[in-house]
Each structure stands twice: as structure tokens, then as C-alpha cells.
Amino acid sequence: xxxxxxxxxxxxxxxxxxxxxxxxxxxxxxxxxxxxxxxxxxxxxxxxxxxxxxxxxxxxxxxxxxxxxxxxxxxxxxxxxxxxxxxxxxxxxxxxxxxxxxxxxxxxxxxxxxxxxxxxxxxxxxxxxxxxxxxxxxxxxxxxxxxxxxxxxxxxxxxxxxxxxxxxxxxxxxxxxxxxxxxxxxxxxxxxxxxxxxxxxxxxxxxxxxxxxxxxxxxxxxxxxxxxxxxxxxxxxxxxxxxxxxxxxxxxxxxxxxxxxxxxxxxxxxxxxxxxxxxxxxxxxxxxxxxxxxxxxxxxxxxxxxxxxxxxxxxxxxxxxxxxxxxxxxxxxxxxxxxxxxxxxxxxxxxxxxxxxxxxxxxxxxxxxxxxxxxxxxxxxxxxx
Numbered sequence: 001x002x003x004x005x006x007x008x009x010x011x012x013x014x015x016x017x018x019x020x021x022x023x024x025x026x027x028x029x030x031x032x033x034x035x036x037x038x039x040x041x042x043x044x045x046x047x048x049x050x051x052x053x054x055x056x057x058x059x060x061x062x063x064x065x066x067x068x069x070x071x072x073x074x075x076x077x078x079x080x081x082x083x084x085x086x087x088x089x090x091x092x093x094x095x096x097x098x099x100x101x102x103x104x105x106x107x108x109x110x111x112x113x114x115x116x117x118x119x120x121x122x123x124x125x126x127x128x129x130x131x132x133x134x135x136x137x138x139x140x141x142x143x144x145x146x147x148x149x150x151x152x153x154x155x156x157x158x159x160x161x162x163x164x165x166x167x168x169x170x171x172x173x174x175x176x177x178x179x180x181x182x183x184x185x186x187x188x189x190x191x192x193x194x195x196x197x198x199x200x201x202x203x204x205x206x207x208x209x210x211x212x213x214x215x216x217x218x219x220x221x222x223x224x225x226x227x228x229x230x231x232x233x234x235x236x237x238x239x240x241x242x243x244x245x246x247x248x249x250x251x252x253x254x255x256x257x258x259x260x261x262x263x264x265x266x267x268x269x270x271x272x273x274x275x276x277x278x279x280x281x282x283x284x285x286x287x288x289x290x291x292x293x294x295x296x297x298x299x300x301x302x303x304x305x306x307x308x309x310x311x312x313x314x315x316x317x318x319x320x321x322x323x324x325x326x327x328x329x330x331x332x333x334x335x336x337x338x339x340x341x342x343x344x345x346x347x348x349x350x351x352x353x354x355x356x357x358x359x360x361x362x363x364x365x366x367x368x369x370x371x372x373x374x375x376x377x378x379x380x381x382x383x384x385x
Contacts, residue, residue, distance in 0.1 A: 005312030032238035048198035055175035057234035065200035078338035122147040127155035130286030158286035166191035205234040258287035272370035
């Protein structure tokens, strides 16, 4: 492929870090993971951090820790990755979809307020594409007992008015999947200032067990464990955790590179029919993705043109209530902004070492497709009665 959608930045030095773990007694959740959790606490300015095997398992462990399950409702945006809704279904609760703001594509707070019922236990605002939802403002429209569980999979280095994910919500959950800004291939983390949640997470990330392996053999003598609440298997092995620490050190530098590339896209596409989300005042976007919207049902034609040119592009995302499972499983009110965006969006290559000549190849295809889109619009206007 001439220009891949993503190219990770892990180097051969990562292999040496893995070798250190292989030489130690702990392959799974041990001292390396504990050190990364300390770095996460410092970076996000929170009191607790727990590494997990994925965003999904971290979210399930958090929902289980809060006792959310059958009979409960959790409000989620209709424009997000399906996992945001899937985790709610997997614990037996019901996702309640609401539409997003047409400018930012972040969850609409007035619609959240309108969707509240006595069964609402939590809201999962999604910091989509790297831009944070205003969590203090969201808190103002919620009853005190409703939890805010931030989906921060796209937003490791994002902030809003100087506040980072996890500082104002009840919990924030991150992804370290292969294409994320900070990655170890697969993985995640939950950060929180809620000490009760943190204590429960130590159980719900490990089947609900009262003691992990290190605690069961503390002092060289086996100690019995118990299960007094349901859990999942969500812990992250040290073999993967060890890859994260150097990336936390350089995350701001890589954010500057992503920002420069994003601004270059924006300048080049400014006079085209394509649009992209607005970055709100006071927000620092993590610039995890660079999505555009293609009008007039021409998204798939643009995707095909990019693919024929050897350029990686994908769709982030289709509107979740439009997916077959959710059309059948959950009754959803009209969500026109999410549906329109999901039918026209695609994401362009964006990663720190994307070279200018590679980005120019992407832009050449897009500018040609922009001309085709203009002609399409003009022909349809001329044909209109």
C-alpha cells in the first residue's frame, strides 16, 4: 500500500523491554504494570489507575463494579464505535442512544437530559476522535446518583480547559489498541478518583477474586481467596504493559506532529465540499483520527478512489442504531445527525511519521474527488425542478 492508514512507532528497543520481563518472575500483572499505573496516575492527575486487557474489558469491569446490570439503562451517543453500546448489553443493561452535536459530534447534553429515566444508572460520553466532552457541564444535567463513565479510547492526550479525562467523571477508560496514539497492541486502562471504585476494580478485573497472584503468594505462603462479586478477566500482562511507559514520555511531542498534519489536511481541504468536526474553544484534541464527511452519498466512491490509489482509509463510524443487531435489539428515537454523519464519513491516514509526500498523495486523490463531488452537486441542482 502506497500510504497505509496507520504505521505504529514502536522500535526494536521495545524488544529489549520485553526481554527484561521475560527474565523476571512476572509475565502478567506485576511490577512493570504497577509502574505504568503510577505513570498514568501522574499523567492524568488522578488517584487511581488500573491497567486492563482492552477498553472493552475495562468498561465491563467498571460497569460490574458499579453493579450495573439487568433493568438498568445507560445513555450512550449514537455516533461511536459499537463497543460503547456492546459493553452495556454484555452486562445485561440497556443502552439508550441519543444524538450528537452537529458541529463537534460529541454527545448532546440537552438530549442526555431528555433521555433520563428512573432506570438511568450511567452515561458514557465518548471523547470522539480525540476531543473531550465537557464533563462538568454534563454533570450539571444529571442526578447525583448517575455515574459518568468516560469513553476516552481516542483521548489519551486530550484536554478541555486544562482538565484531562478522569479528573471530573467517575471513571475514564482508555484503549491501547494497535492504532491508538499510545499502544501496546491490545490493552486499556481505567483511571478514577473514586477510591471505592478502585477497590472494586481490583476484583472485577480478575474474575471477582479477592486476591491476585501476587497477593495469594505474599510472604511465600499460599493464602486462600474468595469471590463475593461477579468479575471478568481484564488484567493486562507485564509483557504488554512494558511497551507503554516510553510512549507516555513522548506523547506530547507526538501530539504536536499529529496536530501539524491535521492542520495541513484542513488547509488543503478548506475550499472543498468535505467537512470535519469543529474543535471547541478550550479543547486540545488528541487528534486520534482525521475524519471527513463526504456529501451527496459519494462516500463510498471516495473510499474506492483512495483504495485504487493504494491509500488506506476506513469508516469511523457508522451510526450504532443503524447496525443490524441494534436495529433489532433496541428501540431508538430519531438520531439524524449521527445517521447523516455515519453515512458520509471516512477517516484519512494520520500518524506521527506520515511524510508530507505521503499526505500529498492522499490530498491529490481527495482534491480530484472534491471536483467530482462539485460536478455531481451542480448536475443535481440543474436537474431539480
